[in-house]
Amino acid sequence: MSSGLTEEQKRRIEENRQKALARRAERLAAQKGGQVGNTGPQLKEHSLHNQGNLKQENDHVRFISQHQRNPNSPVEQKSYLHKDYNHYTTNQQMAGSHGDTTLSDSEMLINTGRSTEREGGGGASQASGKMQKVTSSAGAGSASEAVLHKKAHSVTKGKCVKYGEDRFQVEIGYNAELISVHALSYSLFLLHPVFFSLVEAANQLSSVILVPLEGENAKPSALVKGKCVLISRFRFEVDIGYSAEVIGVFKQMNSRNYDMKTRKWSFLLEDYPKLIQSLASVEVEPLPKAVVQTFATQIERFTSQTVDFPDADLSEVDSKIVTSLMPFQREGVNFAILRNGRLLLADDMGLGKTIQAICIAAYYRKEWPLLVVTPSSVRFTWAEAFHRWLPSLSPGSTNVIVTGKDNLMASLVNIISFDLLSKMDKHLKGTFQVVIIDESHFLKNIKTARCRAAMPLLKAARRVILLSGTPAMSRPAELYTQIAAVQPAFFPQFHSFGLRYCDAKKMPWGWDYSGSSNLTELKVLLEESIMIRRLKSDVLSQLPAKQRKMVLVAPEGINAKTKAVLAAAAKKMAKGYESKQQEKEALLLFYNRTAEAKIHSVVEYILELLESGKDKFLVFAHHKIVLDAIVAELAKKRVEYIRIDGSTPSAERQSLCQKFQFSEKQTVAVLSLTAANMGLTLSAADLVVFAELFWNPGVLIQAEDRAHRIGQTSSVNVHYLVAKGTADDYLWPMIQEKIKVLGEAGLSEANFSETAEPTDYYPKSDPKQKTIYDLFQRTFSENRDDTDEVLHLEAADACFDFDPESALQDMEGERYSVSPPKKRHIEEFFKV
Numbered sequence: 001m002s003s004g005l006t007e008e009q010k011r012r013i014e015e016n017r018q019k020a021l022a023r024r025a026e027r028l029a030a031q032k033g034g035q036v037g038n039t040g041p042q043l044k045e046h047s048l049h050n051q052g053n054l055k056q057e058n059d060h061v062r063f064i065s066q067h068q069r070n071p072n073s074p075v076e077q078k079s080y081l082h083k084d085y086n087h088y089t090t091n092q093q094m095a096g097s098h099g100d101t102t103l104s105d106s107e108m109l110i111n112t113g114r115s116t117e118r119e120g121g122g123g124a125s126q127a128s129g130k131m132q133k134v135t136s137s138a139g140a141g142s143a144s145e146a147v148l149h150k151k152a153h154s155v156t157k158g159k160c161v162k163y164g165e166d167r168f169q170v171e172i173g174y175n176a177e178l179i180s181v182h183a184l185s186y187s188l189f190l191l192h193p194v195f196f197s198l199v200e201a202a203n204q205l206s207s208v209i210l211v212p213l214e215g216e217n218a219k220p221s222a223l224v225k226g227k228c229v230l231i232s233r234f235r236f237e238v239d240i241g242y243s244a245e246v247i248g249v250f251k252q253m254n255s256r257n258y259d260m261k262t263r264k265w266s267f268l269l270e271d272y273p274k275l276i277q278s279l280a281s282v283e284v285e286p287l288p289k290a291v292v293q294t295f296a297t298q299i300e301r302f303t304s305q306t307v308d309f310p311d312a313d314l315s316e317v318d319s320k321i322v323t324s325l326m327p328f329q330r331e332g333v334n335f336a337i338l339r340n341g342r343l344l345l346a347d348d349m350g351l352g353k354t355i356q357a358i359c360i361a362a363y364y365r366k367e368w369p370l371l372v373v374t375p376s377s378v379r380f381t382w383a384e385a386f387h388r389w390l391p392s393l394s395p396g397s398t399n400v401i402v403t404g405k406d407n408l409m410a411s412l413v414n415i416i417s418f419d420l421l422s423k424m425d426k427h428l429k430g431t432f433q434v435v436i437i438d439e440s441h442f443l444k445n446i447k448t449a450r451c452r453a454a455m456p457l458l459k460a461a462r463r464v465i466l467l468s469g470t471p472a473m474s475r476p477a478e479l480y481t482q483i484a485a486v487q488p489a490f491f492p493q494f495h496s497f498g499l500r501y502c503d504a505k506k507m508p509w510g511w512d513y514s515g516s517s518n519l520t521e522l523k524v525l526l527e528e529s530i531m532i533r534r535l536k537s538d539v540l541s542q543l544p545a546k547q548r549k550m551v552l553v554a555p556e557g558i559n560a561k562t563k564a565v566l567a568a569a570a571k572k573m574a575k576g577y578e579s580k581q582q583e584k585e586a587l588l589l590f591y592n593r594t595a596e597a598k599i600h601s602v603v604e605y606i607l608e609l610l611e612s613g614k615d616k617f618l619v620f621a622h623h624k625i626v627l628d629a630i631v632a633e634l635a636k637k638r639v640e641y642i643r644i645d646g647s648t649p650s651a652e653r654q655s656l657c658q659k660f661q662f663s664e665k666q667t668v669a670v671l672s673l674t675a676a677n678m679g680l681t682l683s684a685a686d687l688v689v690f691a692e693l694f695w696n697p698g699v700l701i702q703a704e705d706r707a708h709r710i711g712q713t714s715s716v717n718v719h720y721l722v723a724k725g726t727a728d729d730y731l732w733p734m735i736q737e738k739i740k741v742l743g744e745a746g747l748s749e750a751n752f753s754e755t756a757e758p759t760d761y762y763p764k765s766d767p768k769q770k771t772i773y774d775l776f777q778r779t780f781s782e783n784r785d786d787t788d789e790v791l792h793l794e795a796a797d798a799c800f801d802f803d804p805e806s807a808l809q810d811m812e813g814e815r816y817s818v819s820p821p822k823k824r825h826i827e828e829f830f831k832v
């Protein structure tokens, strides 16, 4: 009977009806939303799946969890449509010509959210979960037969019937989903070119099976090639060209889901063995062995219901470190121990990879000696951290290797730089059972000496703790060595890894592995097996607004001459001075020499930060020679930078800040401690490095606040570079003490000693050092105004860098415009 509506009107009505159903489903889902709890979406999906006898509520919960993943995605919306639509269709059809088909309530509920169990007008029989062989009057060829060999499962079946020479008709029962794609049932179609696309589109719908005409199957299955790819902890996708035969197999899978947007089918991992078996006649690349092994439990349906890692027994580890761990850090330690101490700890910068690594290593203390391989600039910081977190370590138990001749096994904890490791004895393999590699992406290139030196050690060690804040997920080739270091059996051949994850291409000159492919699978695989990665945004609530760290820079960067000058200055200071002026001059000289002494280590540290992938950060220094050396190195390495110091006109400052804020490249802001510590917004960075210290903590805190200000959405990391045997020995504790006083007085929210490394590393017991420290305290604790201090510093710089004459000339020249009071101060300082 004709409804009197045009096809277009019918289509619109159907569209609106589906939208209304979707809205209703959404409302229902939202009402039930409270039952979901805090479990992650994947977990929800999984655990519900495992419950077997699903209840209606649970079906809703599953629904919600899918929706929560991406409520806007067409796939998710489609599953809403499916769910309610399925109820609708089933009931409607039961009331109609197929009313003899009986489905129990529970069967219907189980099938909702997946697809509808129905037979269409193709003359096939009923559906209640059993495999049916259906003979089509259209005359099924091999592909057609495969389509009909189905576990009858919520599907409307139909067939194409030839009509005259060049037309065909689709005979199929009512299926709204299908009608929304094509108003099929009563239409005649031209055989070509509509046929293939129509059959393909219809068969992609999970509730439809359309048997093509005999001999008209779109593509012979032998020519269809595809591959399985993991897309989450629980699902995999089959990326394959269209084939009715394949689609028929897909529709036998209970967990099937078709993504309209990507036009790909996905399934729960538990369907993997069945699917692969059913696709035996088609060329489908299976999941890699590493994936199948890692997800064996999911594939076998024995998955644990939780992603929380069981609490490791840390009773043997120093309580100081255990009680200091933040909850997410504790989770990292649990993960590591669950993985038998072989892992890639890939937390974001500043999340405390050091404390976690030390705790994990301490859990395996019985297997020490321990080897720590680090970038050169942070070797001493590591030694400090071991003593800070493990008070049970005796003072001599850390051994920092400084030359290739040192004994790598001298202590319980041995710390070496990557480059020195490659110069050590090649027969170290098997010597260390527990190894920490800090900034493990330094091993990304298998051809480098450092990588070749480290790999045999790592493969032989029982515990391998790799730390990297920047695992190169976008360049999988660079991850290979790190994966191989932790799990050598995963991908024994780089080439097979390259084919799967690096989009390897054969070029005239050989293979190109610089691309990337199947990244989701790689990420899911790594997270399930060896990698734990938390971003700052994931754990922001557990972090302080600022994380300070003292980085003890390597003393061998200081040359012998400078060391001698520093020692002489210290000796002189220890003897005392007759006048305050003399004391001050001596201190400023000491401070100035310290700058010179630190240049090498500062530059090395900055370059290592860049190599570690830190892309935007601020570097503060006071002395011109330090600022100059930093920018010279950045220019040499072609790293973009801005520089703001006393000579930068105020008009330019704003545009430099803008450049830094909006640049998408790796950019460093090189800033003068006294000339750029106020009034600038550089919140695009969440890392601030102090190449030099300053005795006035107010100046330091203001400088930190260039990044820690409105616009900053992250916790800011602050690194203070401290060199032993220099003025830093006195400045660092002094700064901390002052801040502590300010904090106690409620004048500063920042307490250095709580968030940074220990205060008292200089030997207070040494009377000479005590005298110098007191001298610093006396001289710089007087209440002076900042401008006064800055002027004295400038005068001192000029004094030590140049002779007074030329210094004054310089300052009066174009580069420095000196105000009269400033000039007066300088003159006073030099007593000219």
Ligand SMILES: Nc1ncnc2c1ncn2[C@@H]1O[C@H](COP(=O)(O)OP(=O)(O)OP(=O)(O)O)[C@@H](O)[C@H]1O
Pocket: 324, 325, 326, 329, 347, 348, 349, 350, 351, 352, 353, 354, 355, 468, 469, 547, 548, 549, 550, 754, 755, 756, 757
């Ligand atoms: N649980 C904690 N208690 C106290 N201080 C902590 C804790 N966790 C981290 N810190 C401090 O936070 C700072 C940053 O930690 P750490 O240097 O280990 O970070 P990271 O993840 O290694 O960063 P990067 O990638 O920059 O090297 C350090 O000063 C460290 O001592």
